Amino acid sequence: MQRILILFLALSITGCNDIEQSSSLGDVLDAGVLKVGTTYGLTTYYNGATGPVGFEYELAEGFAGYLGVKLEVFPYYNLNDLLPQLAEAHLDMIAAGISVSPERHRRFKFGPGYQRVSEKLVFKQGKEWPRTIKDLNGTLVVASGSSHHESLLRLQQSNEQLSWQETDDSDMEELLEMVLNEELDYTIADSNILALMRRRYPELSIGFSISPEQDISWAVNKDRDDSLLSALIEYFGIIQNNGTLAALEDKYFGHVRLFNYVDTREYIKSSKEVLPKFKPWFVQYSGDLDWRLLAAMSYQESHWRPKATSYTGVRGMMMLTIVTAKELGIVSRLDPEQSIKGGAKYLTKLLKRIPDRITYPDRLWFALASYNVGLGHLEDARVLTDRQGANPDMWVDVKIRLLQLRQKKYYKTTRYGYARGNEAVAYVDNIRRYYDTLVWLDEQQPDVLEPEENIPNEISELELATKDD
Secondary structure, three states, X not given: OHHHHHHHHHHHHHOOOOOOOOOHHHHHHHHOEEEXXXXXXXXXXXXXXXXXXXXXXXXXXXXXXXXXXXEEEEEEOOHHHHHHHHHOOOOOEEEEEEEOOHHHHHHEEEOOOOEEEOEEEEEEOOOOOOOOHHHOOOOXXXXXXXXXXXXXXXXXXXXXXXXXXXXXXXXXXXXXXXXXXXXXXXXXEEHHHHHHHOOOOOOEEEEEEOOOOEEEEEEEEOOOOOHHHHHHHHHHHHHHHOOHHHHHHHHHHHOOOOOOHHHHHHHHHHHHHOHHHHHHHHHHHOOOOOHHHHHXXXXXXXXXXXXXXXXXXXXXXXXXXXHXXXXXXXXXXXXXXHHHHHHHHHHHHHHHHOOOOOOOOHHHHHHHHHHHHOHHHHHHHHHHHHHOOOOOOOHHHHHHHHHHOOOHHHHOOOOOOOOOHHHHHHHHHHHHHHHHHHHHHHHHOHHHHOOOOOHHHHOOHHHHHOOOO
């Protein structure tokens, strides 16, 4: 049925044109290949440990699957090289997280907006805070080909003193790092990219907004017929209605919307100074889990403090209850090695209890939420999700219902009743942020996280011998 609809779109729109003129969608279907241009970056496309990843890449992969064709990705280092490829019809479309500026709208056709971003003036924490254009007193550099150039041109009309430089040699992420290293004073970044980068570099600060929010959309060739554009619109309508778009957006951006400068800075410091003492145990007991995920969990639970104690009575680095510790064969919750071992076993046990039909990463988010609030309350939230017509197998839907477990009109209808579901949602989001940062640190600065010889033995005997009441 889906294939018939796609062919109908191709034929119906082509029928409005000259009989000899091929359709943009028909060409893709005939070739069996969708050629998509993008740029390298955190939110677009890059090669991860298991292959290509990225928000734009996953969306494009889904669109190719919807069309029933193979996806071919053509990544570029900057938009100045990418955009002409679409204009000259070497590509079928561009999926690169580009904003729909007036100038771009004149050059291309755009599909529906699937995100909104604003452009932020960025400076380094500790420097003088520029609150308006008139406060700029230094070098401002932006990536050439970006929408930032157009925004600055508009601002220059009422601020003649405004000046800036453009570069083809550095992308937005590199320019942010240059601000951090004080190689330049200011740059401009899109808000979604900045949210991710500040988890790595908390000293990146926002001066003010350069532009109001703009739509992020895919671009197609303006001189071709609308058949491919129509299929694109249909695709986004489907994934918006079935929750796929929301799930992908949550996967890449849902956990970084809130930013805490002090917490992020302290976490990075602790990762370098405290984590190496315990890393061998996280690695040893991780099993099929990523040791960095266990470490991120432990930081959320105890900030890597072996003797941490909660007001609820849970204790140790992985904050185990007495009952759970006994079930797992843990003698002392205050022994960091035993606590890490127990936490890993318990998370693995929870993962196995999540229904098989739930796939990753939702399966992992459910297990983490269960670690915090209990599997029973998670199931209550999933039941509420189903009752309300949403998908009980998707984290983006279930986390909304976890919040409802604090409201009497909802929890009185559940099996396990009231729960602090908001804490479980925050718990999962925090671990995801910590994990992302730790993965980046491990990949960029692996030596920093390596323990010195015999470091685990430096934990005091008094600390290890403390009685677990």
